[in-house]
Amino acid sequence: xxxxxxxxxxxxxxxxxxxxxxxxxxxxxxxxxxxxxxxxxxxxxxxxxxxxxxxxxxxxxxxxxxxxxxxxxxxxxxxxxxxxxxxxxxxxxxx
Amino acid sequence: xxxxxxxxxxxxxxxxxxxxxxxxxxxxxxxxxxxxxxxxxxxxxxxxxxxxxxxxxxxxxxxxxxxxxxxxxxxxxxxxxxxxxxxxxxxxxxxxxxxxxxxxxxxxxxxxxxxxxxxxxxxxxxxxxxxxxxxxxxxxxxxxxxxxxxxxxxxxxxxxxxxxxxxxxxxxxxxxxxxxxxxxxxxxxxxxxxxxxxxxxxxxxxxxxxxxxxxxxxxxxxxxxxxxxxxxxxxxxxxxxxxxxxxxxxxxxxxxxxxxxxxxxxxxxxxxxxxxxxxxxxxxxxxxxxxxxxxxxxxxxxxxxxxxxxxxxxxxxxxxxxxxxxxxxxxxxxxxxxxxxxxxxxxxxxxxxxxxxxxxxxxxxxxxxxxxxxxxxxxxxxxxxxxxxxxxxxxxxxxxxxxxxxxxxxxxxxxxxxxxxxxxxxxxxxxxxxxxxxxxxxxxxxxxxxxxxxxxxxxxxxxxxxxxxxxxxxxxxxxxxxxxxxxxxxxxxx
Numbered sequence: 095x096x097x098x099x100x101x102x103x104x105x106x107x108x109x110x111x112x113x114x115x116x117x118x119x120x121x122x123x124x125x126x127x128x129x130x131x132x133x134x135x136x137x138x139x140x141x142x143x144x145x146x147x148x149x150x151x152x153x154x155x156x157x158x159x160x161x162x163x164x165x166x167x168x169x170x171x172x173x174x175x176x177x178x179x180x181x182x183x184x185x186x187x188x189x
Numbered sequence: 190x191x192x193x194x195x196x197x198x199x200x201x202x203x204x205x206x207x208x209x210x211x212x213x214x215x216x217x218x219x220x221x222x223x224x225x226x227x228x229x230x231x232x233x234x235x236x237x238x239x240x241x242x243x244x245x246x247x248x249x250x251x252x253x254x255x256x257x258x259x260x261x262x263x264x265x266x267x268x269x270x271x272x273x274x275x276x277x278x279x280x281x282x283x284x285x286x287x288x289x290x291x292x293x294x295x296x297x298x299x300x301x302x303x304x305x306x307x308x309x310x311x312x313x314x315x316x317x318x319x320x321x322x323x324x325x326x327x328x329x330x331x332x333x334x335x336x337x338x339x340x341x342x343x344x345x346x347x348x349x350x351x352x353x354x355x356x357x358x359x360x361x362x363x364x365x366x367x368x369x370x371x372x373x374x375x376x377x378x379x380x381x382x383x384x385x386x387x388x389x390x391x392x393x394x395x396x397x398x399x400x401x402x403x404x405x406x407x408x409x410x411x412x413x414x415x416x417x418x419x420x421x422x423x424x425x426x427x428x429x430x431x432x433x434x435x436x437x438x439x440x441x442x443x444x445x446x447x448x449x450x451x452x453x454x455x456x457x458x459x460x461x462x463x464x465x466x467x468x469x470x471x472x473x474x475x476x477x478x479x480x481x482x483x484x485x486x487x488x489x490x491x492x493x494x495x496x497x498x499x500x501x502x503x504x505x506x507x508x509x510x511x512x513x514x515x516x517x518x519x520x521x522x523x524x525x526x527x528x529x530x531x532x533x534x535x536x537x538x539x540x541x542x543x544x545x546x547x548x549x550x551x552x553x554x555x556x557x558x559x560x561x562x563x564x565x566x567x568x569x570x571x572x573x574x575x576x577x578x579x580x581x582x583x584x585x586x587x588x589x590x591x592x593x594x595x596x597x598x599x600x601x602x603x604x605x606x607x608x609x610x611x612x613x614x615x616x617x618x619x620x621x622x623x624x625x626x627x628x629x630x631x632x633x634x635x636x637x638x639x640x641x642x643x644x645x646x647x648x649x650x651x652x653x654x655x656x657x658x659x660x661x662x663x664x665x666x667x668x669x670x671x672x673x674x675x676x677x678x679x680x681x682x683x
Contacts, residue, residue, distance in 0.1 A: 102555075109511065109558040110518075111551055112539035121555075124614065128556055131615050134500045135572050138579065145574030149388050149402060149581065149631030150656060154431040169290040175525035182520050187534050 097125040193218035195358045198262050198415040199442075205251050205261045212251070212261030215361070216244040216305050219263040222359045223307060228683045230329045231344075231353040233268060234276045234309040243305040250303055258418050258442075260303025265354045265363035268309045269316055270296045270406075271395040275306075279397040280324040281314045283545025284523040293395025294427045295364065295406045302422045307360050311350025314547045315514065316371055316399045319620035321349025322607060323549045331379060331604050332357040332679040335644040339682070342604040342646070345375030345620075351409045352379040356679060362410040362419055366396060368403045369502055370624025373636035376409055377599035377649030380638040380677060382670075383409045384416050384663070387656045388631035389434040392427030400509035401432075403502075403628040413637065413667045417441035420659065436657060444660035449668045450484030455592040459495035460623060462601060468642045469598045476596055476639055476650045479672035480665070490592060492583040497576050498626040499618060504560050504573035505629075510550075511557025517545060552614065581630040588655050594665045597623050599636040599649035623651060633659045635666045639673040647677065 102122040106113040113121060171177040176184070193215050196204070204210045220240060223232050240263065247261035271277045271289035278284030292300070300306065311329040313321055320343040321329040329349040331342040333356065344353040348365035352375035355363050365372040367385035376383030384407045391406040398404065408419035421442070426435040456477060461470070481487050519525035519541035526540035546554065560569035587595070601622055610617045627634035633656070636649045652669065654662030 097559075101559075105555050105559045105562070108562060109551075109555045110515075110535070110538040110542055111546065111555065112536075112543040124552060125556065125559065127615060128503065128552075129559075131618070132500045132504055132560075132569065132573075135497055135504070135569075135576055138494065138497055138572075138576050140572060140575040140579070143575040143578050145571050146577040146581065147574075148432075149577075149629075150434070152389070152434065155426070155428070155435055156431075157428055166290075170521075172290055173287050173522035175519060175523070184520055185528060185532060185534050185537055 097122045097129065194222040194360070196361060197411045198259070198361050198418050201262055201361055202258050206256070212244040212247040212305060213241065215261065216240050216263045216307070219307050219360050226357055226359050226683050228330065229332060229353050229357055230311055230327055231350040231357065231359060232265065232308040233280070233311045233326045233350065236275055236306055236308045239275065240305050240307050243300065247303045247305060257302040257422070259299060259422050261305065262361050263305040263307050264299065265308060265310045265351060265360040266296055266306050267348055267351050267364050267366060268312050269366050269397045270364060271397065272296055272306065272309065275309065277309065277397070279315050280312045280326055281545065281547070281550065282325040282524060283517045283542070287522050291395060294392035294429060295396065295423050298425065299364070299422055310354055310363055313347035313349065314550050315397065315510070316347040316366055316368055317510070317549050317553055318346040319370070319374060319617055320607065320610065321346040323547050325547065328607050329353045330607070332683065333379060333604060333646055334679070334682065335646060338644070341607045343378065343607050345378035345604065347371040348375050348409060352376055352381060355379070355381045355409050355411060357683065362408055362415055364406060364423070365409045366404060366406050367628065368399050368506060369628050370621040372407045372409060373624045373634055373651055374600050374620055376636040377638070377647070378604040380647030380675065381409055381411060382413055382416050382635065382637055383407060384420060384635040384659070385627065385633065386420060386424065386659050387633045389432050390424045390659065392425070392430040392433040394427055394429040398513040400506040401513060402509060403506060413663055413670045414442060414445060416635070417445055417663045439660050441660050441663050444664050445667045446664060447668050447671055449480065449665050452485045452593045452665060453591050454480050454485045454487045454665070455490035455587050455595045456487060457490050457492045457495065457595060457597060459492050460597045462622065466602060469601065469648065472640050472648050472650065473596070473598050476669060479669055480596065483668045483672055490587045490595070492587065492626070494576065494579045494583050495626060498580055498629055499622055501573040501576040501580065502621070502625045502629060503618060504569050505577065507553040507557030508561050508570050509557070511554045511561065514550070514554050517542060549614070577629050580626055584630045584632060593655070594662055595653040597651045597653065599623060599651040603642045603644070603646040603648055627653055632656055633662050635662055637666050637669050637673070638675040639669065640675065641677055
């Protein structure tokens with residue numbers, strides 16, 4: 095399948111990665127090459143096959159639904175690029 | 190004292206217990222080896238103060254008696270593991286300056302057992318790569334060179350720094366992680382041993398996530414015995430990772446008898462690839478003979494869906510990566526782009542991710558986004574998951590026929606030149622052709638060095654075991670190691 099620059103731009107937007115317009119043709123070509131490789135999967139007969147959910151058939155362990163952690167606002171914010179007054183700060187989201 | 194860094198874990202453990210050497214001696218020898226090996230690019234954050242502190246505590250513990258096997262053993266830790274108070278950035282610029290407030294479960298278990306951290310080790314960015322060339326720190330370099338040729342070679346990837354550090358005797362062993370071959374391929378390229386355990390053996394908590402259904406941690410060591418010792422210390426159930434198995438962890442080292450008489454070893458015919466170098470084919474045949482001579486029954490088997498493992502992987506892994514890496518948004522940790530007047534939150538995300546992620550990570554995040562997007566989810570992602578079911582069934586079928594382990598080459602070639610395959614992602618992906626099936630099926634796999642090619646570079650073979658039977662797999666690997674008698678070391682040029 096061949097990917098056009100419009101599709102490449104849409105995927106970049108969905109992935110929230112800025113790609114300059116002049117880089118789109120090369121990106122589209124790369125996608126096309128990779129998807130061409132992936133399309134070998136169409137040769138496989140998968141009728142009636144269940145898609146894998148979990149590689150080892152084990153029941154995930156459960157625990158009591160209780161609070162086990164918390165009260166460490168300073169640690170949570172310690173690596174934030176911009177933290178103010180106990181919050182993560184971001185550009186204005188709502189006008 | 191510099192020779193102390195050349196010790197194996199088992200040798201150092203015994204010397205420590207006898208009082209012939211202290212952990213501080215071992216640690217200082219390794220730290221000085223690290224300082225002399227800057228050109229290898231293996232160690233990216235040195236932690237000498239942490240190391241000496243841990244070594245002193247380990248020496249006290251050894252003196253008091255009752256110290257675990259890893260007590261006092263200097264290790265390198267792959268940069269993918271979050272280590273408390275020490276930079277942990279998955280070799281990505283987007284995690285510049287990130288210093289975790291917590292310790293990953295696996296590194297925590299190693300330190301609780303008394304192990305010493307020398308520093309953080311280089312890797313491909315977010316473990317995406319097979320040559321350690323996508324790292325924000327620059328390349329790691331293979332300590333091995335071809336005979337009479339000083340061309341710089343890749344140590345493989347993604348655990349390239351771990352492989353280089355162990356092969357060059359900068360540390361006694363190192364942690365690695367393996368999503369499609371990232372422990373086994375670099376181990377093969379550098380003449381060391383690396384095991385990826387069964388999916389669920391090691392907790393993934395605190396390890397920066399790439400593809401959660403495939404990622405597993407494992408040890409990279411100088412021999413099979415060391416792999417057994419270190420793996421045992423890394424394994425075990427963790428309430429913080431619900432996919433970690435609540436199963437007893439055996440004493441793997443005690444299972445190394447070297448006796449594989451009557452074991453059935455399968456040779457999968459689909460692993461004979463077009464264009465496989467003669468040397469790889471010959472090595473594989475030699476390995477088969479070694480296991481036969483050791484008393485195993487070797488038979489040809491078929492794993493019919495092998496060919497589709499790589500394309501399935503390159504749907505599933507990017508899909509999971511695109512989801513896992515959504516968290517790098519410039520809000521909670523790491524890099525945030527400088528914004529222009531009027532930029533809103535979307536511009537912040539887009540600029541931050543464009544600046545912070547390297548080209549291969551961007552490529553995979555976008556491929557993953559594409560295969561999960563509306564209209565393509567069934568055609569790509571669900572189809573790949575169905576093929577994954579078939580790949581796992583191939584293995585279940587041969588195990589049901591009584592096969593105990595499967596012997597394959599570890600890699601399609603010896604270590605290649607840095608820079609050679611960087612322009613063609615699909616060519617680079619082919620490095621994992623023999624290893625990726627194991628991750629898709631969740632099985633344990635180990636790479637063992639078996640010989641040198643005509644240019645003097647190490648070559649490895651891979652053994653694949655039944656789920657949860659790492660002990661038996663390690664024992665078969667031990668028999669192969671003894672038969673191969675691989676003792677070569679790279680000549681020091683760094």
